[in-house]
Amino acid sequence: MTSDAANPEAANPGAADSDAVNLGLLLDVDGPIASPITRTIAIPSIASDLVKLANAGIPVVFNTGRSDEFLRGEVVGPLVAGGLRAEARVYGVCEKGAVWFRITPDGVGELTVDDTLVLPSALREGVERLIDERFADSMFFDHTKRTMISVEQRTEVDSDHYLAVQPEFDRAVLDLCTTLEIGTVWRTEAAPDASGTISVRIDPTIISTDIESVRVGKDLGAERALELIAATGPLPTRWRTVGDSRSDYAMADWLHREGYDVAHVDVRPADGIPETPYEVLTAPVDSTNDTAGAAFLSRWSGALAAGTLRGAGIIEHGDDRA
Numbered sequence: 394m395t396s397d398a399a400n401p402e403a404a405n406p407g408a409a410d411s412d413a414v415n416l417g418l419l420l421d422v423d424g425p426i427a428s429p430i431t432r433t434i435a436i437p438s439i440a441s442d443l444v445k446l447a448n449a450g451i452p453v454v455f456n457t458g459r460s461d462e463f464l465r466g467e468v469v470g471p472l473v474a475g476g477l478r479a480e481a482r483v484y485g486v487c488e489k490g491a492v493w494f495r496i497t498p499d500g501v502g503e504l505t506v507d508d509t510l511v512l513p514s515a516l517r518e519g520v521e522r523l524i525d526e527r528f529a530d531s532m533f534f535d536h537t538k539r540t541m542i543s544v545e546q547r548t549e550v551d552s553d554h555y556l557a558v559q560p561e562f563d564r565a566v567l568d569l570c571t572t573l574e575i576g577t578v579w580r581t582e583a584a585p586d587a588s589g590t591i592s593v594r595i596d597p598t599i600i601s602t603d604i605e606s607v608r609v610g611k612d613l614g615a616e617r618a619l620e621l622i623a624a625t626g627p628l629p630t631r632w633r634t635v636g637d638s639r640s641d642y643a644m645a646d647w648l649h650r651e652g653y654d655v656a657h658v659d660v661r662p663a664d665g666i667p668e669t670p671y672e673v674l675t676a677p678v679d680s681t682n683d684t685a686g687a688a689f690l691s692r693w694s695g696a697l698a699a700g701t702l703r704g705a706g707i708i709e710h711g712d713d714r715a
């Protein structure tokens with residue numbers, strides 16, 4: 394970001410006091426948008442509310458570890474079918490900031506890949522071999538990734554079984570990285586290369602393990618997202634980030650650090666809510682993942698229709714925060 398980032402309103406005179414809705418959305422996909430069970434948009438109002446918000450001028454960026462192909466199949470289609478307009482500023486930032494594109498009424502626009510974030514092919518091939526030889530009954534290799542390596546729970550496999558096997562797999566990947574002399578970190582365990590450098594992170598989630606450059610993350614995705622939005626029109630100073638994992642807080646951390654007004658929506662706060670310098674919003678206890686994501690999108694789309702998202706775009710949250 395430029396030095397203006399510390400004072401976003403100076404960078405965007407008029408953004409806060411014009412009639413435009415001063416709000417932007419940064420959305421994790423698996424969890425708040427796509428069901429972690431079906432891995433699709435299973436609640437129809439999610440797509441229709443996203444289209445309403447985007448068509449009203451609110452920038453929407455999907456900030457995900459998923460591939461562009463996943464977004465193309467599971468997210469882009471429903472938005473296009475829902476009537477997304479050409480002027481809507483909607484982007485996919487995939488592979489945690491390494492791959493990005495605009496979503497238009499024609500589908501996926503021009504795709505950009507940061508080649509400096511591509512992992513070594515020897516590691517990719519080694520992980521694929523590991524799956525074939527030892528873990529194929531519980532997980533599969535995601536061939537759609539362009540920069541990172543992702544291994545995902547087979548949907549027919551029980552979650553408890555997967556989560557029991559996953560640490561064994563993660564450990565095998567750490568050993569493989571050591572053999573290939575690639576400095577790696579897994580949870581609290583660091584295995585630097587001979588020069589003391591760590592270049593790769595093993596990042597387990599509840600349905601997958603991502604093996605990735607240490608430079609990628611939801612914070613890099615947020616930075617890319619704001620660059621894309623800033624290049625195509627007014628940049629909101631007020632943001633909502635939405636996610637289901639602890640790592641998703643990095644979006645809001647980054648925005649807060651850069652001087653934006655941000656609140657984070659945690660749709661699966663079962664892991665506990667960390668201390669943050671910004672507000673964290675949660676849905677009622679009986680609503681998690683995409684049910685909670687849908688509730689927030691409906692709330693914002695309702696506020697938009699009621700005219701209460703105008704001007705400074707203040708979203709008031711009372712006790713009933715969904």
Ligand SMILES: [Mg+2]
Binds near residue numbers: 421425
């Ligand atoms: Mg997620």
